[in-house]
Amino acid sequence: MATKTSPVEKAATRVETAAAAAAQPALAARPVGLVALAVVVAVAISLPFFMSGFRLFQFTQVLIYAIALLGLNMLTGYNGQFSLGHGAFYGIGAYTTAIMIDRWSIGYGWTIIAAGLVCLIVGFLFGRPALRLEGLYLALATFSLALAVPQILKYFEHWTGGSQGIVLSKPKAPFGLRLTEDQWLYYLTLAVTILLFVLAWNLLRGRVGRAIVAIRDNHIAAEAMGIDNALYKSVVFGVSAAYTGIAGALSAIAIAFVAPDSFNVFLSITLLTGIVIGGFATISGAIYGALFIQFVPNWAQDISKAAPWAIFGIFLIVFMYVMPRGIAGFLHLVWIRLTASAVSREKGR
Amino acid sequence: MDIFVQQVVSGLATGGIYASLALALVMIYQATDVVNFAQGEMAMFSTYLAWSMMQAGLPYWGTFLATVAIAFVGGLLIERIVIRPVENAPILTIVIVTLGLLVIFNSVAGWIYSYIQKPFPSPFPAKPIRIGNIVFGAHDLGAIGVTLVVLMLLFAFFRFTTLGLAMRAAAQNPVSSRLCGIRVSWMLGLGWGLAAAFGAIAGMMVAPVVFLDPNMMGGIQLYAFAAATVGGFSSPQGAVIGGLLVGVTENLVGTYVSFIGTELKLTVALAMIIIVLLVKPTGLFGRTIVRRV
Numbered sequence: 076m077a078t079k080t081s082p083v084e085k086a087a088t089r090v091e092t093a094a095a096a097a098a099q100p101a102l103a104a105r106p107v108g109l110v111a112l113a114v115v116v117a118v119a120i121s122l123p124f125f126m127s128g129f130r131l132f133q134f135t136q137v138l139i140y141a142i143a144l145l146g147l148n149m150l151t152g153y154n155g156q157f158s159l160g161h162g163a164f165y166g167i168g169a170y171t172t173a174i175m176i177d178r179w180s181i182g183y184g185w186t187i188i189a190a191g192l193v194c195l196i197v198g199f200l201f202g203r204p205a206l207r208l209e210g211l212y213l214a215l216a217t218f219s220l221a222l223a224v225p226q227i228l229k230y231f232e233h234w235t236g237g238s239q240g241i242v243l244s245k246p247k248a249p250f251g252l253r254l255t256e257d258q259w260l261y262y263l264t265l266a267v268t269i270l271l272f273v274l275a276w277n278l279l280r281g282r283v284g285r286a287i288v289a290i291r292d293n294h295i296a297a298e299a300m301g302i303d304n305a306l307y308k309s310v311v312f313g314v315s316a317a318y319t320g321i322a323g324a325l326s327a328i329a330i331a332f333v334a335p336d337s338f339n340v341f342l343s344i345t346l347l348t349g350i351v352i353g354g355f356a357t358i359s360g361a362i363y364g365a366l367f368i369q370f371v372p373n374w375a376q377d378i379s380k381a382a383p384w385a386i387f388g389i390f391l392i393v394f395m396y397v398m399p400r401g402i403a404g405f406l407h408l409v410w411i412r413l414t415a416s417a418v419s420r421e422k423g424r
Numbered sequence: 425m426d427i428f429v430q431q432v433v434s435g436l437a438t439g440g441i442y443a444s445l446a447l448a449l450v451m452i453y454q455a456t457d458v459v460n461f462a463q464g465e466m467a468m469f470s471t472y473l474a475w476s477m478m479q480a481g482l483p484y485w486g487t488f489l490a491t492v493a494i495a496f497v498g499g500l501l502i503e504r505i506v507i508r509p510v511e512n513a514p515i516l517t518i519v520i521v522t523l524g525l526l527v528i529f530n531s532v533a534g535w536i537y538s539y540i541q542k543p544f545p546s547p548f549p550a551k552p553i554r555i556g557n558i559v560f561g562a563h564d565l566g567a568i569g570v571t572l573v574v575l576m577l578l579f580a581f582f583r584f585t586t587l588g589l590a591m592r593a594a595a596q597n598p599v600s601s602r603l604c605g606i607r608v609s610w611m612l613g614l615g616w617g618l619a620a621a622f623g624a625i626a627g628m629m630v631a632p633v634v635f636l637d638p639n640m641m642g643g644i645q646l647y648a649f650a651a652a653t654v655g656g657f658s659s660p661q662g663a664v665i666g667g668l669l670v671g672v673t674e675n676l677v678g679t680y681v682s683f684i685g686t687e688l689k690l691t692v693a694l695a696m697i698i699i700v701l702l703v704k705p706t707g708l709f710g711r712t713i714v715r716r717v
Contacts, residue, residue: 159461211459214516214519215653215697216697219650222690381535392506
């Protein structure tokens, strides 16, 4: 890089700081962040000792959503490509797993990897033409994909079992571990979640992450700095789809059932709601978002069958008005305010 | 041959409905560069209001006019209250807000009216009309007629009235229009109102065919997207022609291409959208917008 500060370079530093802020400096730099992370992981590991059955299953579902949201957030939050159709990839992942287990009797562990790979390829291939679509048009194309997916799934009845779907059986704990099915599923999901979060964090905090964010903020400046926009964008699309596909695969195993109508356009809107609530371009936001989309509908359902959606809609709009960076952004802001006031108090002494 | 003509005519009828909804989308897109993802659900909700009024005993055409008026006011209010605060926000924000509206309308309709399908009356006689060997559905012909009348009214409004001219100006060049004394922001609101009114007409024309239920517009909105994409989002004429093209294509493909039938109809629309976006993103009649970097 030249020593003179060109506008491009200025943009680059801005991007870099933005990326650093987004990639949770708390975790890397501050001991407080590390402690908080350790507590979260410890709580997550000990959860099965406090609850069982359906409650635990709900938390398994939270982890699954968190993976999917992280995938979507990479694409929409970090890279700035809208996807209103990520439910489609979730569905593809789920069906890959279900078909492999049911038709070919392949071990479920392998099917999770396979689902990730299938979605990686499909996402990459969908991402290639999507390169030419900017903003709104990409939103339109992915939204149409989400609308069309249930019908496509029903059409290939021979594979997918049509509208009846495919019924699976829950896997038992291996290696003679004395865990119930729900507990085993929870730990399996937790392990996959931690692995994928660490991978995502590594991917997003470094050079690659800065490139991804730079494309979002100013793709021409990014191109000028030697970032291959086309390659990055389609790879991000693929990786994002792979994450969501793995989440879909895990959900198929956890629920032990797949049906085309559960992968409709509302699933895609649910995922989008998750990243809006959790916070665009944050990693921790995936967890807040997942907790929200898992538990809020549950509570709202007591009011009316339609209430969860009304609440999602209201939250979507209200968050866009008052908290466009979601819960993670809000917490970050609060943290900055608190630490800033602490610092100024010390200076005042 | 008879079947072919019949299919083309019924394709034109559904195409007219797609055209109305596509026109509503294009009208908002032109004014604000945003696609209103809630357009279909707003239409669905207006149609439910019409159903309620008819249950209360109002005659069909009275209800029709009242619904269009309510939809217009509703659309205007939504723009003023919900969209206005994010008018200058990034596109993603506005898209998310319209998606929020989509789920709200959908769930409120389900809440009030339940998810059970309801029949919706058609103002046209049930008896089919015969011309030679060819049988036309009266509702199909009626829907084509209504669409044509509405389109002509709209054309006249934009072409011959000062208000229409002001709206076009506000959409094309907001800054200069403001200097000329046009209240640009209100023009956007009017655009939303007109679009909602259009949607309501489309909803009332399509409800007798697909039956009334909160999810009835999902597929139709996809076709309207396809219509607007084929015609070009920046061209109202394009939206109309696109709608008719999509309607006819849908029917002919469903009749003559056996592996598609009715089961993959939505996928046809998806394929049309993606192909057009890849080959000619501006659509058949859209203009290419050159942007300075």
